[in-house]
Amino acid sequence: MVNILAEHGIRQLDRVDAVKILVGGLPQHPQAPLNYQIVYSLEGVLDYYTTLSWVLRNAKRTQVKALSEREAVQFAAPIGTLEAFHTAGGLSTMAFRYEGKIPTMEYKTLRYPGHAQIMEAIRDLGLLEQEPIDVKGVKVAPRDVAVAAMGPRLTMPESKDLVALRVIVSGTKGGKPKTLEWELVDRYDEAHGISAMERTTGYSLSITGLMQVRGQVTALGVRTPDEAMPAEPYIAELKKRGINIRTISS
Numbered sequence: 001m002v003n004i005l006a007e008h009g010i011r012q013l014d015r016v017d018a019v020k021i022l023v024g025g026l027p028q029h030p031q032a033p034l035n036y037q038i039v040y041s042l043e044g045v046l047d048y049y050t051t052l053s054w055v056l057r058n059a060k061r062t063q064v065k066a067l068s069e070r071e072a073v074q075f076a077a078p079i080g081t082l083e084a085f086h087t088a089g090g091l092s093t094m095a096f097r098y099e100g101k102i103p104t105m106e107y108k109t110l111r112y113p114g115h116a117q118i119m120e121a122i123r124d125l126g127l128l129e130q131e132p133i134d135v136k137g138v139k140v141a142p143r144d145v146a147v148a149a150m151g152p153r154l155t156m157p158e159s160k161d162l163v164a165l166r167v168i169v170s171g172t173k174g175g176k177p178k179t180l181e182w183e184l185v186d187r188y189d190e191a192h193g194i195s196a197m198e199r200t201t202g203y204s205l206s207i208t209g210l211m212q213v214r215g216q217v218t219a220l221g222v223r224t225p226d227e228a229m230p231a232e233p234y235i236a237e238l239k240k241r242g243i244n245i246r247t248i249s250s
Contacts, residue, residue, distance in 0.1 A: 025163050
């Protein structure tokens with residue numbers, strides 16, 4: 001979804017100076033110490049926290065450390081202040097396709113403040129390593145212990161989630177500075193018992209399939225969704241399902 005929105009912005013500008021993608025799955029009511037709950041694979045989350053992230057800096061593709069360059073991001077109440085930091089994988093192929101064309105491009109994950117500092121300490125202590133170590137004569141991967149210990153504590157079936165995202169594309173149009181920005185806050189569907197993460201990922205996937213069947217996707221060959229999907233009808237289909245992407249500036 002966020003990549004499709006970013007590509008939509010890129011196509012509307014004559015020159016693009018920067019692309020910033022912010023997205024996170026969060027509990028509606030955070031609980032210490034991590035203020036986080038599992039909304040999909042914990043293994044996947046830990047991969048994002050331990051893998052270098054591709055970004056564009058001065059139009060050159062480079063890698064930065066996960067959980068780094070933390071910044072405060074404001075959303076409307078009751079969410080308030082979140083923190084954003086680098087994580088791996090979010091840009092998919094965009095950093096490769098736009099190298100040499102767009103000066104700055106980055107993807108950051110959103111969490112409640114303080115989460116990244118704790119996870120950085122856990123990571124830097126080696127507790128997320130996958131290489132087995134000897135513990136009293138037994139080979140154990142620290143990551144396996146971390147998942148086994150944290151998993152049950154971060155699994156909160158009664159806790160409702162939300163998804164917050166913001167995509168900002170800035171540059172020029174007709175010789176004038178222009179910024180395009182989209183925002184979404186989606187919450188757990190109480191009526192149907194569907195999480196916000198399920199809604200924003202599952203519905204998005206089903207829409208791409210539906211639009212292909214309808215012949216609305218005309219790109220041929222192997223393409224990423226951001227390359228192939230026409231954004232306006234895609235956004236309209238999301239709205240039909242109660243996922244309302246808001247345009248902040250245009």
